[in-house]
Each structure stands twice: as C-alpha cells, then as structure tokens.
Amino acid sequence: MEHVRTFSKRTVNPVVMRFAGSAHSSFAVVRHVGRRSGRAYATPLLLVPVADGFVIELTYGFAVDWYRNVVAAGHCTILWHGREYECDAFEVSEADMGLQAFPAILRLPLRMLGARDFVKMKVLPEH
Template identity: 50%
Template sequence: MFANRIRYFNKYVFNRVMLKFAGSSRSQFAVVRHVGRRSGKAYETPIIVLAQGDAFVIALTYGPKVDWYRNLVTAEHGTLLWQKKTYEIGKPESLDQAVALPLFPAFERFILQRSGVQDFVRVKSSIALPTSA
C-alpha cells in the first residue's frame, strides 16, 4: 500500500515537477515521449537513463508494468529528450541486472540496489551517444 502511494505521488506530483528540468544539459533525467497503447494520446514521462554507445540503458524502477514502458513495447518506438537533444528510440529490449547494474556510476548503482530495482532495458538510438563513465 505504501508503494502505491509513492507511485501515485511520483506520477501526479513529482513527475510534473521533473518535466520542467528533465532533458536539460544539467539533469540526469531524460523525458521519454510515447503514445498510449489504447488511447493514442501523446505522453511524456521523466526517467533516469544511462547513455551506452548507440543505446540508452533504463532502470525500470517500478518494474515492467509501468505505462510508459508498455506503450513503448507496443509501439516499438518513441523519442527521448536527453541533454537538450531528441533521439528516436526503438523497442525496449530486456537487459539482465548483472549486466546493467555495473554500467551505472557507483552512487546510482548503490541507490538502484538499495531500492530493489531488478528490471532493466536497453533502447537503441538513431545516433551514437557518448559513453558514460
């Protein structure tokens, strides 16, 4: 029940605030733009991403049943606003936790582990991206 309250708060309060900063050059947040799989409505959701070659690695902090992820899987594409640039992205592909976690910087990895995040995906981008350290 507590987890549901956090999800509700994040979806209706925190995400709206974060959309003002996400995608900027000073933010660790990106904005994933996707279309509702039933409604056809356009949505924007702030997420934390890690640039990796020609792809982005994304931690599914609430698991694979979140709407933005399911919308991307259904549509097989979307866009991502990151570091003031918009990237076309493809269908998300599952990424094993043992492969994904070591890619993140130490502090983010610690937070992801402490939060119990187990699901990760990779989305290919239309352009090569700088690799994060």
Template identity: 45%
Template sequence: MDRTYRRGQTVPVSSFKDRYLRWLNRTLNPLTLRAARSGRGPFSLVEHVGRKSGRTFEAPLILAPVPDGFVAELTYGDRVNWYRNLLAGGGRVFHRGKWYRVVGVEAYGVEEGLRALGAPASWVLRLLRRREFRLLRVEADL
C-alpha cells in the same frame, strides 16, 4: 473489502503502491519533467504514445547512455505505462538536449546496467534490489 467509485464503476480501494505512484505523479513528476526538458541534470525524457488513447505522454527517467542507446531500470516493474507504450508503439528519448528515436527495447544484464548507471544510482538500486534493466536502442531523430 472497502470499495470506491470511479467513473461509475465499483473498484477496490487503491493499494499503498498505487497511492504512492499517484502522489509521485502529481508532485515530483512536474519538477523532474522540467529538469528533463532543460537537458541538464540527471533526468532524460521518454516520449510515448498511449496504447488506447493515442495521446502523447512524457515520462522523466534517469537513463544511462551506452554505445547502443540508453539503459533504463524498471524501478516500478514492467507494467508501467511508459514501458508498455514504448513496446507497443515506439517513442523518443530526449537526453542532454538531443532527441533520439527508440528503434528497439531489449533486456539488459543487471551488472552491466548497474555499471552503466554508476554511483550513486547503482548504490540505491542495489540497496532496493532492483534487477530489471532494459536497453533502449536508438537512432538520432532528425
């Protein structure tokens, strides 16, 4: 197997998924971060603290407001950093110009999640067979 070197360590060459996620991070994330920070458009901002680094990070996501908080779909699975950091140390959500503190995360039903996100997001998620929804329970962050 081909190998590449990173920080003095030999590691396997990245998979297509890893390369795709890195490309998204470098190209689309800066644009969607700007949209999320503006409080307009479909994007919200999830602020979380790194489990190891202690640094604050921001992730632009499409969240659906529901009575108990916000619904998120884990498009890239439950191993993504923003989600793992949120579980480990909490975080905040910026949605439509307001900050909310995340006080809990729990599983959310597939049909309920699709209904909360609405069209056209639910159409795309059905087509991609995405089924991992989470409820981010929040309180207003003063």
C-alpha cells in the same frame, strides 16, 4: 507500492519534468503515444547513455504505462541533454548488467532501492 507509484506520477513527475531532458539533468524525457488513447505523453526517466542507446532503470517494473506504450508502438523519442533521439529495439537487461551501466555513484542507491528491472533502448541512426 501502488501508492508510491501514484504519488510519484502525480506529484514528483511534474516537478522533475521542469528540468528533465535539459543539458545538465540526470533525468531524460521519454515521449510516447498511449496504446489505447493515442494521446501523446512525456515521462521523466533516470537513464544512462551506452554505446548504441540508453539503459533505463524501471523503478516500478515492466507493467508501467509508459513502458507498455513504448513496447506497443515499437518506438519512442528520448530527450537527453537537450537532444532528441529516436529509439526502438527494446532489450531487457539482467539486473547486474543494468546496474553496471550506471555510474558508481548511482549504483549503491539503486541497489539499496532494490533496482532489478532494466531495459536497453537502441538509438536509430540519424538520416
């Protein structure tokens, strides 16, 4: 699994970043700060909007750098359909609940890929 994750990080993510976060993309961009380096990072993610935030499928589990950075910082910015959202309050979702947040057309492939790790990020109210 580590080889797939490394390949995705170095090869797939740069391609996806070209359109992630745009008005018609299924992918969003999470902007976060490195927990040790303090550097700014941007990572493409598959997510769906829900009533007060977003549900994100964690393809490689909870140990990925972007998620650990966001938890350490306590917040992040999500670029979704051309708009930025400040998020905090990360809540782990059960697999069934996480899958139900996604449209039916994505549920089957997510199940086939063994998706079981989901997190809900709450959008902060605009000031």
